[in-house]
Amino acid sequence: MDLATFAVQCLNAVQYGLLLFLVASGLTLIFGIMGIINLAHGSFYMLGAYLAFSLSPLFGPHFVTMLVCGTLLAALFGYLLEWAFFSYLYQRDHLQQVLMTWALILVFEELRSMLVGNDVHGVKPPEWLAGTVALGELMTYPVYRLFASAACLLIGAALWFTVNRTRLGMMIRAGASNRDMVRGLGIPITRLYRTVFAGGVALAALAGMIAAPMSSVYPGMGGHVLIVCFVVVVIGGIGSIPGALIAALLVGFVDTFGKVFFAELSGIGVYLLMAVILVWRPEGLMKRGY
Template sequence: MDISTFLVQCLNSIQYGLLLFLVASGLTLIFGIMGVINLAHGSFYMIGAYLAFSIAPFFGNHFIAMLLAGVALSALFGFFLEWIFFSYLYQRDHLQQVLMTYALILVFEELRSILVGNDVHGVKAPDWLSGGVSLGGIMTYPIYNLFASAACIVVAIGLYLVVNRTRLGMMIRAGASNRDMVRGLGINIRLLYRIVFAAGVALAALAGMIAAPMASVYPGMGGHVLIVCFVVVVIGGIGSISGALIASLLVGFVDTFGKVFFAQLSGIGIYVLMAIILIWRPEGLRSKGY
Protein backbone atom coordinates (compact mmCIF):
# COMPACT_ATOMS: atom_id res chain seq x y z
CA MET A 1 0.00 0.00 0.00
CA ASP A 2 1.50 3.33 -1.05
CA ILE A 3 1.33 6.48 1.05
CA SER A 4 -1.51 8.05 -0.98
CA THR A 5 -3.73 4.98 -0.61
CA PHE A 6 -2.91 4.80 3.11
CA LEU A 7 -3.85 8.47 3.54
CA VAL A 8 -7.16 7.95 1.71
CA GLN A 9 -8.02 5.00 3.95
CA CYS A 10 -7.14 7.02 7.05
CA LEU A 11 -9.44 9.83 5.90
CA ASN A 12 -12.19 7.29 5.18
CA SER A 13 -11.74 5.83 8.67
CA ILE A 14 -11.99 9.23 10.34
CA GLN A 15 -15.00 10.25 8.26
CA TYR A 16 -16.83 6.98 9.00
CA GLY A 17 -15.94 7.14 12.68
CA LEU A 18 -17.17 10.71 13.04
CA LEU A 19 -20.49 9.89 11.38
CA LEU A 20 -20.87 6.95 13.76
CA PHE A 21 -20.17 9.31 16.64
CA LEU A 22 -23.08 11.56 15.69
CA VAL A 23 -25.48 8.62 15.85
CA ALA A 24 -23.87 6.91 18.86
CA SER A 25 -23.65 10.09 20.96
CA GLY A 26 -27.42 10.49 20.81
CA LEU A 27 -27.90 6.81 21.63
CA THR A 28 -25.55 6.91 24.62
CA LEU A 29 -27.22 10.07 25.94
CA ILE A 30 -30.69 8.52 25.72
CA PHE A 31 -29.60 5.21 27.21
CA GLY A 32 -27.29 6.68 29.84
CA ILE A 33 -29.63 9.40 31.09
CA MET A 34 -33.13 8.12 30.40
CA GLY A 35 -32.39 4.41 30.84
CA VAL A 36 -34.32 3.49 27.69
CA ILE A 37 -32.98 0.86 25.29
CA ASN A 38 -34.06 2.47 22.03
CA LEU A 39 -33.84 0.04 19.13
CA ALA A 40 -35.54 2.63 16.92
CA HIS A 41 -32.53 4.96 17.08
CA GLY A 42 -31.20 3.70 13.75
CA SER A 43 -34.51 4.68 12.19
CA PHE A 44 -33.78 8.32 13.04
CA TYR A 45 -30.62 8.02 10.92
CA MET A 46 -32.78 6.69 8.06
CA ILE A 47 -35.33 9.47 8.59
CA GLY A 48 -32.54 12.04 8.30
CA ALA A 49 -31.33 10.57 5.01
CA TYR A 50 -34.85 10.52 3.54
CA LEU A 51 -35.44 14.02 4.89
CA ALA A 52 -32.39 15.22 2.98
CA PHE A 53 -33.70 13.52 -0.16
CA SER A 54 -37.11 15.16 0.29
CA ILE A 55 -36.12 18.74 1.09
CA ALA A 56 -32.83 19.10 -0.80
CA PRO A 57 -34.58 20.24 -4.04
CA PHE A 58 -36.11 23.20 -2.14
CA PHE A 59 -32.71 24.49 -0.99
CA GLY A 60 -30.59 24.00 -4.11
CA ASN A 61 -26.95 24.78 -3.32
CA HIS A 62 -27.81 26.11 0.15
CA PHE A 63 -26.72 22.84 1.70
CA ILE A 64 -25.92 24.15 5.17
CA ALA A 65 -29.36 25.80 5.36
CA MET A 66 -30.87 22.44 4.41
CA LEU A 67 -28.94 20.74 7.22
CA LEU A 68 -30.07 23.34 9.75
CA ALA A 69 -33.69 23.03 8.64
CA GLY A 70 -33.48 19.24 8.82
CA VAL A 71 -31.97 19.36 12.32
CA ALA A 72 -34.74 21.69 13.50
CA LEU A 73 -37.47 19.45 12.05
CA SER A 74 -35.83 16.34 13.52
CA ALA A 75 -35.49 17.91 16.97
CA LEU A 76 -39.15 18.94 16.88
CA PHE A 77 -40.12 15.41 15.82
CA GLY A 78 -38.03 13.94 18.65
CA PHE A 79 -39.56 16.31 21.21
CA PHE A 80 -43.10 15.23 20.35
CA LEU A 81 -42.17 11.56 19.97
CA GLU A 82 -40.80 11.54 23.52
CA TRP A 83 -43.96 13.24 24.75
CA ILE A 84 -46.46 10.89 23.09
CA PHE A 85 -44.51 7.61 23.29
CA PHE A 86 -41.18 7.38 25.10
CA SER A 87 -42.36 9.15 28.24
CA TYR A 88 -44.41 6.02 29.00
CA LEU A 89 -41.39 3.69 28.78
CA TYR A 90 -39.33 4.94 31.73
CA GLN A 91 -41.05 2.74 34.29
CA ARG A 92 -41.15 -0.32 32.02
CA ASP A 93 -38.55 -3.06 32.17
CA HIS A 94 -35.95 -3.40 29.44
CA LEU A 95 -37.74 -6.25 27.67
CA GLN A 96 -40.83 -4.11 27.15
CA GLN A 97 -38.66 -1.22 25.98
CA VAL A 98 -36.97 -3.47 23.43
CA LEU A 99 -40.27 -4.84 22.14
CA MET A 100 -41.99 -1.47 21.92
CA THR A 101 -39.08 0.33 20.24
CA TYR A 102 -38.69 -2.57 17.81
CA ALA A 103 -42.35 -2.04 16.94
CA LEU A 104 -41.47 1.58 16.19
CA ILE A 105 -38.93 0.37 13.61
CA LEU A 106 -41.72 -1.49 11.80
CA VAL A 107 -43.97 1.57 11.96
CA PHE A 108 -41.27 3.87 10.56
CA GLU A 109 -40.42 1.42 7.78
CA GLU A 110 -44.07 1.11 6.76
CA LEU A 111 -44.55 4.88 6.80
CA ARG A 112 -41.39 5.28 4.71
CA SER A 113 -42.74 2.76 2.20
CA ILE A 114 -46.07 4.58 1.96
CA LEU A 115 -44.66 8.11 1.74
CA VAL A 116 -41.49 7.63 -0.34
CA GLY A 117 -41.68 4.12 -1.77
CA ASN A 118 -39.15 1.31 -1.78
CA ASP A 119 -36.79 2.60 -4.47
CA VAL A 120 -33.16 3.47 -3.88
CA HIS A 121 -32.52 7.21 -4.11
CA GLY A 122 -29.52 9.50 -4.29
CA VAL A 123 -28.90 12.99 -2.95
CA LYS A 124 -26.68 15.28 -5.03
CA ALA A 125 -23.92 17.13 -3.21
CA PRO A 126 -23.97 20.91 -3.76
CA ASP A 127 -21.87 22.29 -6.59
CA TRP A 128 -19.55 24.15 -4.22
CA LEU A 129 -18.60 20.85 -2.59
CA SER A 130 -18.05 18.90 -5.81
CA GLY A 131 -14.65 17.82 -7.06
CA GLY A 132 -11.70 16.44 -5.15
CA VAL A 133 -8.40 17.28 -3.52
CA SER A 134 -5.23 15.80 -4.99
CA LEU A 135 -3.29 13.52 -2.65
CA GLY A 136 -0.37 12.99 -4.96
CA GLY A 137 -0.19 11.08 -8.22
CA ILE A 138 -3.61 10.12 -9.53
CA MET A 139 -5.24 9.84 -6.09
CA THR A 140 -7.91 12.38 -5.15
CA TYR A 141 -10.24 12.67 -2.19
CA PRO A 142 -13.78 14.11 -2.51
CA ILE A 143 -14.18 17.60 -1.09
CA TYR A 144 -17.61 16.67 0.21
CA ASN A 145 -16.13 13.90 2.38
CA LEU A 146 -13.75 16.45 3.92
CA PHE A 147 -16.72 18.75 4.53
CA ALA A 148 -18.61 15.87 6.20
CA SER A 149 -15.69 15.20 8.55
CA ALA A 150 -15.32 18.90 9.36
CA ALA A 151 -19.05 19.24 10.07
CA CYS A 152 -18.95 16.25 12.41
CA ILE A 153 -15.95 17.74 14.25
CA VAL A 154 -17.78 21.06 14.69
CA VAL A 155 -20.84 19.26 16.08
CA ALA A 156 -18.66 17.14 18.39
CA ILE A 157 -16.96 20.25 19.80
CA GLY A 158 -20.31 21.95 20.23
CA LEU A 159 -21.74 18.91 22.01
CA TYR A 160 -18.73 18.78 24.34
CA LEU A 161 -19.11 22.47 25.22
CA VAL A 162 -22.84 22.16 25.84
CA VAL A 163 -22.51 19.11 28.09
CA ASN A 164 -19.45 20.31 30.03
CA ARG A 165 -19.66 24.11 29.99
CA THR A 166 -23.36 25.07 30.24
CA ARG A 167 -26.12 24.98 32.85
CA LEU A 168 -28.11 22.61 30.64
CA GLY A 169 -25.11 20.30 30.47
CA MET A 170 -24.78 20.41 34.25
CA MET A 171 -28.41 19.32 34.59
CA ILE A 172 -27.87 16.55 32.03
CA ARG A 173 -24.86 15.23 33.93
CA ALA A 174 -26.72 15.45 37.22
CA GLY A 175 -29.72 13.66 35.73
CA ALA A 176 -27.49 10.85 34.58
CA SER A 177 -25.97 10.48 38.05
CA ASN A 178 -29.07 10.80 40.24
CA ARG A 179 -32.37 11.67 38.64
CA ASP A 180 -34.28 11.57 41.96
CA MET A 181 -31.98 14.18 43.48
CA VAL A 182 -32.35 16.37 40.38
CA ARG A 183 -36.12 16.10 40.66
CA GLY A 184 -35.90 16.97 44.36
CA LEU A 185 -33.99 20.16 43.52
CA GLY A 186 -36.97 21.38 41.52
CA ILE A 187 -35.62 20.73 38.03
CA ASN A 188 -38.26 19.66 35.51
CA ILE A 189 -36.84 16.22 34.76
CA ARG A 190 -39.54 15.46 32.16
CA LEU A 191 -38.64 18.56 30.16
CA LEU A 192 -34.96 17.67 30.51
CA TYR A 193 -35.68 14.20 29.14
CA ARG A 194 -37.51 15.67 26.17
CA ILE A 195 -34.64 18.00 25.38
CA VAL A 196 -32.12 15.15 25.61
CA PHE A 197 -34.24 12.87 23.45
CA ALA A 198 -34.84 15.62 20.86
CA ALA A 199 -31.08 16.25 20.74
CA GLY A 200 -30.41 12.52 20.26
CA VAL A 201 -32.89 12.32 17.39
CA ALA A 202 -31.44 15.47 15.80
CA LEU A 203 -27.88 14.11 15.99
CA ALA A 204 -28.86 10.81 14.36
CA ALA A 205 -30.88 12.58 11.66
CA LEU A 206 -28.00 14.99 11.00
CA ALA A 207 -25.69 12.02 10.46
CA GLY A 208 -28.18 10.61 7.96
CA MET A 209 -28.44 13.92 6.11
CA ILE A 210 -24.66 14.29 5.91
CA ALA A 211 -24.23 10.68 4.78
CA ALA A 212 -26.95 10.85 2.10
CA PRO A 213 -24.80 12.44 -0.68
CA MET A 214 -22.00 9.92 -0.02
CA ALA A 215 -24.18 6.81 -0.23
CA SER A 216 -27.57 5.76 -1.48
CA VAL A 217 -30.75 6.41 0.47
CA TYR A 218 -32.47 3.04 0.74
CA PRO A 219 -35.00 1.12 2.84
CA GLY A 220 -33.72 -0.39 6.07
CA MET A 221 -30.52 1.65 6.05
CA GLY A 222 -30.80 2.30 9.78
CA GLY A 223 -30.52 -1.37 10.76
CA HIS A 224 -26.78 -1.83 10.22
CA VAL A 225 -26.00 1.58 11.71
CA LEU A 226 -27.95 0.70 14.86
CA ILE A 227 -25.94 -2.49 15.44
CA VAL A 228 -22.61 -0.74 14.95
CA CYS A 229 -23.71 2.13 17.22
CA PHE A 230 -24.57 -0.28 20.03
CA VAL A 231 -21.04 -1.68 19.63
CA VAL A 232 -19.68 1.88 19.90
CA VAL A 233 -21.74 2.61 23.02
CA VAL A 234 -20.62 -0.60 24.71
CA ILE A 235 -16.96 -0.01 23.86
CA GLY A 236 -17.00 3.65 24.86
CA GLY A 237 -18.99 3.19 28.06
CA ILE A 238 -22.72 3.76 28.47
CA GLY A 239 -23.49 7.45 28.96
CA SER A 240 -20.01 8.72 28.02
CA ILE A 241 -19.81 11.10 25.07
CA SER A 242 -16.01 11.20 25.04
CA GLY A 243 -16.00 7.41 25.20
CA ALA A 244 -18.38 7.30 22.23
CA LEU A 245 -15.99 9.53 20.23
CA ILE A 246 -12.95 7.36 21.00
CA ALA A 247 -14.88 4.15 20.30
CA SER A 248 -16.31 5.52 17.04
CA LEU A 249 -12.87 6.35 15.70
CA LEU A 250 -11.54 2.94 16.78
CA VAL A 251 -14.42 1.20 15.03
CA GLY A 252 -13.91 3.38 11.95
CA PHE A 253 -10.25 2.41 11.63
CA VAL A 254 -10.81 -1.29 12.41
CA ASP A 255 -13.69 -1.58 9.95
CA THR A 256 -12.03 0.37 7.12
CA PHE A 257 -8.60 -1.24 7.31
CA GLY A 258 -10.17 -4.63 8.02
CA LYS A 259 -11.90 -4.41 4.63
CA VAL A 260 -8.58 -3.49 3.01
CA PHE A 261 -6.36 -6.20 4.53
CA PHE A 262 -8.82 -8.91 5.62
CA ALA A 263 -11.76 -8.59 3.25
CA GLN A 264 -13.21 -12.03 4.01
CA LEU A 265 -13.06 -11.47 7.78
CA SER A 266 -13.90 -7.76 7.82
CA GLY A 267 -17.42 -8.37 9.09
CA ILE A 268 -16.21 -9.61 12.47
CA GLY A 269 -13.44 -7.09 13.06
CA ILE A 270 -15.43 -4.63 15.18
CA TYR A 271 -16.93 -7.43 17.27
CA VAL A 272 -13.45 -8.83 17.98
CA LEU A 273 -12.46 -5.31 19.02
CA MET A 274 -15.47 -5.12 21.34
CA ALA A 275 -14.64 -8.49 22.90
CA ILE A 276 -11.02 -7.46 23.54
CA ILE A 277 -12.03 -4.12 25.10
CA LEU A 278 -14.68 -5.73 27.33
CA ILE A 279 -12.22 -8.36 28.57
CA TRP A 280 -9.81 -5.55 29.44
CA ARG A 281 -12.41 -3.03 30.71
CA PRO A 282 -15.88 -4.55 31.21
CA GLU A 283 -17.36 -1.10 31.90
CA GLY A 284 -16.05 0.37 28.64
CA LEU A 285 -13.27 2.81 27.87
CA ARG A 286 -14.82 5.78 29.70
CA SER A 287 -17.21 4.51 32.34
CA LYS A 288 -16.91 7.71 34.34
CA GLY A 289 -17.26 11.25 33.16
CA TYR A 290 -18.33 12.72 29.86
Protein backbone atom coordinates in the same frame (compact mmCIF):
# COMPACT_ATOMS: atom_id res chain seq x y z
CA MET B 1 0.15 0.20 -0.12
CA ASP B 2 1.74 3.53 -1.05
CA LEU B 3 1.58 6.63 1.12
CA ALA B 4 -1.23 8.32 -0.85
CA THR B 5 -3.46 5.24 -0.66
CA PHE B 6 -2.75 4.93 3.06
CA ALA B 7 -3.69 8.59 3.56
CA VAL B 8 -6.97 8.09 1.68
CA GLN B 9 -7.87 5.08 3.81
CA CYS B 10 -7.02 7.00 7.00
CA LEU B 11 -9.27 9.86 5.90
CA ASN B 12 -12.06 7.39 5.10
CA ALA B 13 -11.65 5.76 8.52
CA VAL B 14 -11.78 9.10 10.36
CA GLN B 15 -14.80 10.27 8.35
CA TYR B 16 -16.69 7.01 9.00
CA GLY B 17 -15.76 7.05 12.68
CA LEU B 18 -16.88 10.65 13.16
CA LEU B 19 -20.19 9.91 11.46
CA LEU B 20 -20.70 6.92 13.76
CA PHE B 21 -19.89 9.16 16.71
CA LEU B 22 -22.72 11.54 15.80
CA VAL B 23 -25.24 8.70 15.86
CA ALA B 24 -23.73 6.94 18.88
CA SER B 25 -23.50 10.12 20.97
CA GLY B 26 -27.26 10.55 20.73
CA LEU B 27 -27.77 6.91 21.62
CA THR B 28 -25.46 7.04 24.64
CA LEU B 29 -27.12 10.26 25.86
CA ILE B 30 -30.58 8.70 25.70
CA PHE B 31 -29.52 5.45 27.34
CA GLY B 32 -27.12 7.00 29.85
CA ILE B 33 -29.54 9.66 31.10
CA MET B 34 -32.99 8.25 30.46
CA GLY B 35 -32.15 4.57 30.92
CA ILE B 36 -34.06 3.54 27.81
CA ILE B 37 -32.84 0.92 25.34
CA ASN B 38 -33.91 2.57 22.10
CA LEU B 39 -33.81 0.12 19.20
CA ALA B 40 -35.50 2.73 17.01
CA HIS B 41 -32.45 5.00 17.08
CA GLY B 42 -31.29 3.74 13.69
CA SER B 43 -34.63 4.82 12.22
CA PHE B 44 -33.77 8.42 13.10
CA TYR B 45 -30.60 8.07 11.01
CA MET B 46 -32.79 6.83 8.15
CA LEU B 47 -35.17 9.75 8.77
CA GLY B 48 -32.29 12.16 8.28
CA ALA B 49 -31.24 10.54 5.02
CA TYR B 50 -34.77 10.75 3.63
CA LEU B 51 -35.05 14.34 4.87
CA ALA B 52 -31.95 15.15 2.81
CA PHE B 53 -33.49 13.45 -0.22
CA SER B 54 -36.75 15.38 0.20
CA LEU B 55 -35.31 18.79 1.10
CA SER B 56 -32.30 18.99 -1.22
CA PRO B 57 -34.39 19.93 -4.31
CA LEU B 58 -36.01 22.74 -2.29
CA PHE B 59 -32.79 24.27 -0.97
CA GLY B 60 -30.54 23.71 -3.98
CA PRO B 61 -27.01 25.01 -3.28
CA HIS B 62 -27.92 26.11 0.27
CA PHE B 63 -26.81 22.78 1.72
CA VAL B 64 -25.90 24.05 5.19
CA THR B 65 -29.30 25.74 5.50
CA MET B 66 -30.91 22.44 4.57
CA LEU B 67 -28.93 20.68 7.32
CA VAL B 68 -30.06 23.24 9.88
CA CYS B 69 -33.73 23.03 8.85
CA GLY B 70 -33.67 19.24 8.75
CA THR B 71 -32.05 19.08 12.18
CA LEU B 72 -34.69 21.38 13.66
CA LEU B 73 -37.48 19.29 12.12
CA ALA B 74 -35.92 16.12 13.53
CA ALA B 75 -35.57 17.70 16.98
CA LEU B 76 -39.25 18.71 16.93
CA PHE B 77 -40.20 15.20 15.86
CA GLY B 78 -38.11 13.74 18.69
CA TYR B 79 -39.69 16.08 21.24
CA LEU B 80 -43.20 15.00 20.19
CA LEU B 81 -42.19 11.33 20.03
CA GLU B 82 -40.88 11.40 23.59
CA TRP B 83 -44.13 13.01 24.78
CA ALA B 84 -46.31 10.50 22.92
CA PHE B 85 -44.41 7.24 23.54
CA PHE B 86 -41.12 7.29 25.43
CA SER B 87 -42.40 9.18 28.46
CA TYR B 88 -44.33 6.04 29.41
CA LEU B 89 -41.24 3.80 29.39
CA TYR B 90 -39.16 5.20 32.26
CA GLN B 91 -40.66 2.95 34.90
CA ARG B 92 -40.97 -0.09 32.63
CA ASP B 93 -38.47 -2.93 32.44
CA HIS B 94 -36.04 -3.32 29.55
CA LEU B 95 -38.11 -6.01 27.82
CA GLN B 96 -41.04 -3.64 27.41
CA GLN B 97 -38.68 -0.92 26.18
CA VAL B 98 -37.26 -3.29 23.56
CA LEU B 99 -40.72 -4.37 22.41
CA MET B 100 -41.96 -0.78 22.19
CA THR B 101 -38.98 0.53 20.26
CA TRP B 102 -38.97 -2.50 17.95
CA ALA B 103 -42.62 -1.78 17.17
CA LEU B 104 -41.64 1.81 16.33
CA ILE B 105 -39.09 0.49 13.82
CA LEU B 106 -41.86 -1.40 12.03
CA VAL B 107 -44.12 1.66 12.09
CA PHE B 108 -41.39 3.92 10.69
CA GLU B 109 -40.60 1.45 7.91
CA GLU B 110 -44.25 1.25 6.88
CA LEU B 111 -44.60 5.03 6.93
CA ARG B 112 -41.44 5.36 4.85
CA SER B 113 -42.80 2.87 2.33
CA MET B 114 -46.13 4.70 2.09
CA LEU B 115 -44.61 8.18 1.78
CA VAL B 116 -41.56 7.70 -0.47
CA GLY B 117 -41.79 4.13 -1.74
CA ASN B 118 -39.19 1.35 -1.67
CA ASP B 119 -36.81 2.61 -4.36
CA VAL B 120 -33.17 3.41 -3.79
CA HIS B 121 -32.43 7.12 -4.09
CA GLY B 122 -29.35 9.29 -4.35
CA VAL B 123 -28.61 12.78 -3.04
CA LYS B 124 -26.18 14.96 -4.96
CA PRO B 125 -23.81 17.15 -2.97
CA PRO B 126 -23.97 20.86 -3.80
CA GLU B 127 -21.71 22.08 -6.58
CA TRP B 128 -19.43 23.93 -4.17
CA LEU B 129 -18.66 20.61 -2.46
CA ALA B 130 -18.57 18.41 -5.55
CA GLY B 131 -14.86 18.71 -6.38
CA THR B 132 -11.78 16.78 -5.28
CA VAL B 133 -8.40 17.62 -3.79
CA ALA B 134 -5.15 16.05 -4.95
CA LEU B 135 -3.31 13.58 -2.72
CA GLY B 136 -0.05 12.94 -4.48
CA GLU B 137 0.25 12.66 -8.24
CA LEU B 138 -2.44 10.05 -8.89
CA MET B 139 -4.86 10.06 -5.93
CA THR B 140 -7.67 12.51 -5.25
CA TYR B 141 -10.12 12.82 -2.37
CA PRO B 142 -13.69 14.18 -2.50
CA VAL B 143 -14.16 17.62 -0.98
CA TYR B 144 -17.54 16.55 0.41
CA ARG B 145 -15.95 13.87 2.59
CA LEU B 146 -13.61 16.48 4.07
CA PHE B 147 -16.65 18.69 4.68
CA ALA B 148 -18.44 15.79 6.40
CA SER B 149 -15.47 15.18 8.72
CA ALA B 150 -15.14 18.89 9.54
CA ALA B 151 -18.90 19.17 10.21
CA CYS B 152 -18.84 16.17 12.55
CA LEU B 153 -15.86 17.63 14.45
CA LEU B 154 -17.64 20.98 14.78
CA ILE B 155 -20.84 19.36 16.01
CA GLY B 156 -18.90 17.16 18.43
CA ALA B 157 -17.16 20.24 19.87
CA ALA B 158 -20.51 22.03 20.21
CA LEU B 159 -21.94 18.97 21.98
CA TRP B 160 -19.01 18.85 24.41
CA PHE B 161 -19.37 22.57 25.13
CA THR B 162 -23.12 22.25 25.69
CA VAL B 163 -22.79 19.34 28.09
CA ASN B 164 -19.79 20.63 30.03
CA ARG B 165 -20.04 24.44 29.95
CA THR B 166 -23.72 25.39 29.96
CA ARG B 167 -26.56 25.39 32.48
CA LEU B 168 -28.44 22.85 30.38
CA GLY B 169 -25.40 20.59 30.41
CA MET B 170 -25.15 20.92 34.18
CA MET B 171 -28.77 19.74 34.52
CA ILE B 172 -28.10 16.88 32.08
CA ARG B 173 -25.10 15.67 34.08
CA ALA B 174 -27.03 16.00 37.34
CA GLY B 175 -30.01 14.14 35.89
CA ALA B 176 -27.74 11.33 34.78
CA SER B 177 -26.20 11.04 38.27
CA ASN B 178 -29.30 11.33 40.49
CA ARG B 179 -32.63 12.07 38.85
CA ASP B 180 -34.54 12.00 42.17
CA MET B 181 -32.31 14.70 43.64
CA VAL B 182 -32.69 16.80 40.48
CA ARG B 183 -36.46 16.48 40.71
CA GLY B 184 -36.32 17.42 44.38
CA LEU B 185 -34.39 20.61 43.52
CA GLY B 186 -37.27 21.75 41.34
CA ILE B 187 -35.66 21.12 37.95
CA PRO B 188 -38.35 20.04 35.43
CA ILE B 189 -36.98 16.57 34.79
CA THR B 190 -39.75 15.75 32.28
CA ARG B 191 -38.84 18.71 30.09
CA LEU B 192 -35.14 17.86 30.50
CA TYR B 193 -35.74 14.31 29.29
CA ARG B 194 -37.68 15.55 26.28
CA THR B 195 -34.89 17.97 25.42
CA VAL B 196 -32.26 15.24 25.70
CA PHE B 197 -34.30 12.86 23.57
CA ALA B 198 -34.94 15.54 20.95
CA GLY B 199 -31.20 16.24 20.88
CA GLY B 200 -30.41 12.56 20.41
CA VAL B 201 -32.88 12.28 17.54
CA ALA B 202 -31.47 15.45 15.96
CA LEU B 203 -27.88 14.12 16.12
CA ALA B 204 -28.86 10.82 14.46
CA ALA B 205 -30.90 12.59 11.77
CA LEU B 206 -28.09 15.07 11.12
CA ALA B 207 -25.68 12.17 10.64
CA GLY B 208 -28.12 10.66 8.14
CA MET B 209 -28.37 13.93 6.21
CA ILE B 210 -24.60 14.30 6.07
CA ALA B 211 -24.17 10.67 4.98
CA ALA B 212 -26.87 10.77 2.28
CA PRO B 213 -24.68 12.31 -0.50
CA MET B 214 -21.95 9.73 0.21
CA SER B 215 -24.18 6.67 -0.02
CA SER B 216 -27.58 5.64 -1.32
CA VAL B 217 -30.80 6.37 0.53
CA TYR B 218 -32.59 3.05 0.81
CA PRO B 219 -35.15 1.15 2.94
CA GLY B 220 -33.84 -0.33 6.16
CA MET B 221 -30.62 1.66 6.10
CA GLY B 222 -30.86 2.35 9.82
CA GLY B 223 -30.57 -1.30 10.81
CA HIS B 224 -26.85 -1.75 10.16
CA VAL B 225 -26.00 1.64 11.65
CA LEU B 226 -27.94 0.77 14.81
CA ILE B 227 -25.96 -2.44 15.36
CA VAL B 228 -22.59 -0.73 14.85
CA CYS B 229 -23.63 2.16 17.11
CA PHE B 230 -24.52 -0.21 19.92
CA VAL B 231 -21.05 -1.71 19.48
CA VAL B 232 -19.57 1.81 19.74
CA VAL B 233 -21.56 2.57 22.91
CA VAL B 234 -20.53 -0.71 24.54
CA ILE B 235 -16.86 -0.30 23.62
CA GLY B 236 -16.73 3.34 24.71
CA GLY B 237 -18.62 2.80 27.95
CA ILE B 238 -22.35 3.31 28.40
CA GLY B 239 -23.11 6.96 29.06
CA SER B 240 -19.67 8.28 28.10
CA ILE B 241 -19.49 10.76 25.22
CA PRO B 242 -15.66 10.88 25.12
CA GLY B 243 -15.69 7.08 25.17
CA ALA B 244 -18.13 7.05 22.24
CA LEU B 245 -15.74 9.28 20.25
CA ILE B 246 -12.71 7.07 20.91
CA ALA B 247 -14.69 3.90 20.22
CA ALA B 248 -16.19 5.28 17.00
CA LEU B 249 -12.74 6.17 15.65
CA LEU B 250 -11.42 2.72 16.61
CA VAL B 251 -14.35 1.06 14.85
CA GLY B 252 -13.81 3.29 11.82
CA PHE B 253 -10.17 2.27 11.48
CA VAL B 254 -10.79 -1.43 12.14
CA ASP B 255 -13.65 -1.57 9.65
CA THR B 256 -11.90 0.46 6.93
CA PHE B 257 -8.53 -1.27 7.06
CA GLY B 258 -10.16 -4.65 7.66
CA LYS B 259 -11.90 -4.31 4.29
CA VAL B 260 -8.57 -3.40 2.68
CA PHE B 261 -6.36 -6.15 4.13
CA PHE B 262 -8.83 -8.88 5.19
CA ALA B 263 -11.83 -8.47 2.89
CA GLU B 264 -13.22 -11.95 3.57
CA LEU B 265 -13.07 -11.49 7.35
CA SER B 266 -13.90 -7.80 7.51
CA GLY B 267 -17.42 -8.45 8.78
CA ILE B 268 -16.18 -9.82 12.11
CA GLY B 269 -13.40 -7.31 12.76
CA VAL B 270 -15.55 -4.81 14.64
CA TYR B 271 -17.12 -7.50 16.83
CA LEU B 272 -13.72 -9.04 17.53
CA LEU B 273 -12.54 -5.59 18.65
CA MET B 274 -15.53 -5.36 21.00
CA ALA B 275 -14.84 -8.81 22.45
CA VAL B 276 -11.16 -8.03 23.11
CA ILE B 277 -11.94 -4.70 24.79
CA LEU B 278 -14.71 -6.15 26.95
CA VAL B 279 -12.41 -8.95 28.12
CA TRP B 280 -9.84 -6.30 29.06
CA ARG B 281 -12.29 -3.67 30.40
CA PRO B 282 -15.83 -5.04 30.94
CA GLU B 283 -17.16 -1.52 31.67
CA GLY B 284 -15.83 -0.18 28.35
CA LEU B 285 -12.93 2.16 27.62
CA MET B 286 -14.24 4.96 29.83
CA LYS B 287 -16.59 5.13 32.78
CA ARG B 288 -19.75 7.18 32.56
CA GLY B 289 -18.84 10.80 32.15
CA TYR B 290 -19.57 13.73 29.89
